[in-house]
Amino acid sequence: MRQTLRGLVLVGVSCAAPPPEQSAAPSPPSPPAIAPLAPDAPPTPPAPTPSAAPPSPAPEWQELASRRLPAEFKAPTSDPSWTCGALRVEHLADDSSHNEPYVRVTDATGKRVYQAKGREYSLGPGEPKQRMSLTVDWCGDLTADGVPELLLAERTMGAHCCYTYYVVSLTTPSRRLLMWEKGDGGHGMLPVRLRSGPAWQLLSWDIITPPFNVEAGDPVLSYATTPAFPIVFELGAGQYQKRTFAFKEGLAKRREQERAECKTEPQRCPIDELSEWGYGLIIGDWEEVKTSAVPDEALRMRLDARSGAMKQLLLSRLGR
Numbered sequence: 001m002r003q004t005l006r007g008l009v010l011v012g013v014s015c016a017a018p019p020p021e022q023s024a025a026p027s028p029p030s031p032p033a034i035a036p037l038a039p040d041a042p043p044t045p046p047a048p049t050p051s052a053a054p055p056s057p058a059p060e061w062q063e064l065a066s067r068r069l070p071a072e073f074k075a076p077t078s079d080p081s082w083t084c085g086a087l088r089v090e091h092l093a094d095d096s097s098h099n100e101p102y103v104r105v106t107d108a109t110g111k112r113v114y115q116a117k118g119r120e121y122s123l124g125p126g127e128p129k130q131r132m133s134l135t136v137d138w139c140g141d142l143t144a145d146g147v148p149e150l151l152l153a154e155r156t157m158g159a160h161c162c163y164t165y166y167v168v169s170l171t172t173p174s175r176r177l178l179m180w181e182k183g184d185g186g187h188g189m190l191p192v193r194l195r196s197g198p199a200w201q202l203l204s205w206d207i208i209t210p211p212f213n214v215e216a217g218d219p220v221l222s223y224a225t226t227p228a229f230p231i232v233f234e235l236g237a238g239q240y241q242k243r244t245f246a247f248k249e250g251l252a253k254r255r256e257q258e259r260a261e262c263k264t265e266p267q268r269c270p271i272d273e274l275s276e277w278g279y280g281l282i283i284g285d286w287e288e289v290k291t292s293a294v295p296d297e298a299l300r301m302r303l304d305a306r307s308g309a310m311k312q313l314l315l316s317r318l319g320r
Helices: 062-068 248-264 273-283 286-293 297-318
Strands: 081-084 087-094 100-106 112-116 120-122 129-131 133-140 149-158 161-169 175-183 190-192 201-207 228-236 239-242
Touching (some): 087 133, 100 149, 175 201, 175 228, 228 273, 228 297, 273 286
Parallel strands (some): 100 133, 175 239
Antiparallel strands (some): 087 100, 100 112, 133 149, 161 175, 190 201
């Protein structure tokens, strides 16, 4: 549960990693491609499983996902090999790079249909290259075309940092529908229906530092109290794009669900005063809800003073 801001004056620094070195040249905007993930190899029989067992993926949001992942989608089991419809998904250990996991998908005959590893990066000049881990968070048919998609999570394995999420459609050849360089916070991405239609939307949370001025009396935030705001991706023109402000009604319902969770499971409360502020600015009802959402008058006045700048920041980060 996030701490409230009343009386809180802590200072912290979020972690960050150096920009990763791409393992392949950036792909052109059209047609979509999997790069900068390692490109698909020609179909071949699967290689023997390495003797070293790959680490089990354990994203921070695993417990949340297990309660919220729709039944149409399947998350990995504790076994490094699991099925997704007629396909088999494997997390294998890259024994050339500290056993960081990577992904391989095979069909019912054992033929490889997709394989990718995380990108390489360096911690500094002269330092050996490191490889990011790459795991599958879930699979299922996001686009309603009868072909499953993978939600891939790439990370540096540092505390809180650094995450990139990919959505890959297992067509022939495979297609990349999303690459989101998220940075801090392993919040994962969940398929949601915030609007009727064949394709699912994607929901996650983006850590955004508000445009506060501490000298003017605004709150002082630590990393732990920096808010995460909802971000929604919608499929359009063959790509998932940031479209949060286009889903005001759906997010209003989501906010009510989160408020209800806070009453029944306060230890897992997903929304706090700053989150309420962001929701209100996105949905457009901050003026109506602010007194109940933020009872502390002094804090509420500071949020009001920054609401214009904050809304512009949210629009730029979360998508219109």
